[in-house]
Amino acid sequence: MPSQSKSRVQQSTAVALPRGTVIVYAVVALISLAGLADATYLTVQNLAGETAVCGGSPDCFRVLGSVYSKIAGIPVAAIGTVAYFAVFTFATFAAFGYQRARTFLAVTVFVMFLSTLWFLYVQAFLLHAFCRYCLFSAAITFLLTGLIVATPRRP
């Protein structure tokens, strides 16, 4: 009897997914790790004060040291780190059949996609400079969006 109720609880949170869907979520989780590494690197750079000086890429300062690199005093890179970690978390849970995680994943990636469009516009038309780390992050987000859009809605 206790084992029956336990399985019922599990059913309410996690469901079995087709193998293809599990693979897609696993790939999403793995790709988000690349974005997490990129965003973590940029956050550390910001905290260490490297974005306040020249020394590396000349164009990176123009982007990472600009007024658009912070939102309410918080570095965009730090927000990106949290976002990629959230994507990794939701994708991992989704791969294990947690249905709510799929919704959260889709919403997070959609918000990231819109943010990426805004930051690409800022780099191209307002700052006239591109940071290669930001472009890498943009590529990751587009890839994640593509995968999420391609994933079947129902298990």
Add this chain to the structure above:
Amino acid sequence: MRRFVPFIIVALVGFITIGAGTMLYRAKRPVALTISEEKSIGKENQEPTHVRGPAQAPVTLEEFGDFQCPPCGMISGPLLEIEKDYGPKLRVIFRNFPFPNHQHALEAAYAAEAAGLQGRYWEMHDLLYKEQANWSNAPDVKQLFVSYAKILGLELDRFETDMAGPTAKARVTADQERGKSLGVNATPSIFINNQGLPPKSLNPTALRAAIEEALKEKEKPTS
């Protein structure tokens, strides 16, 4: 057991991210630079070429800058204000430290030196920073520098010759060598009374605070 697997994976990745981030931060944390006694201004072979302010000023600010570096351009305006506010209490020294990955930085340093050979270094220095956005991506930067020389009323033929001449090159090289010997690897690098400022202090408020502190230090009675 299977239901705990995603929690374990997520927690593991979280710990690895925090751990790697902390290690990276420790590696990147800027080292506080200082100018040793034998390399301080006033010692033999350490005399700067470009100085603004009295020699006996209690505070000396030595900047290593690159004319094409945006943070240097951003700090140049507030620095001018600071110079005006502190007047005879502050002496400012500028050293060329052009980065090779800044396309026109070296040429700009030569242009400033060439203007200096006609006694207008600081005017060209200020103009280059003021106009940074206009010449940084220009295809024919030399033409622009000549136009700046014209604005400053310089003798143009001499300016062009001096830009390519050995004196300008030697001065820039000497500044770069001093910077490298002090451990400078980023611009702007600012020293106040031989004490390097961390990158986070490269803003007007922190600069003023550092100058005030240096002034207080000088005013302290020596026992």
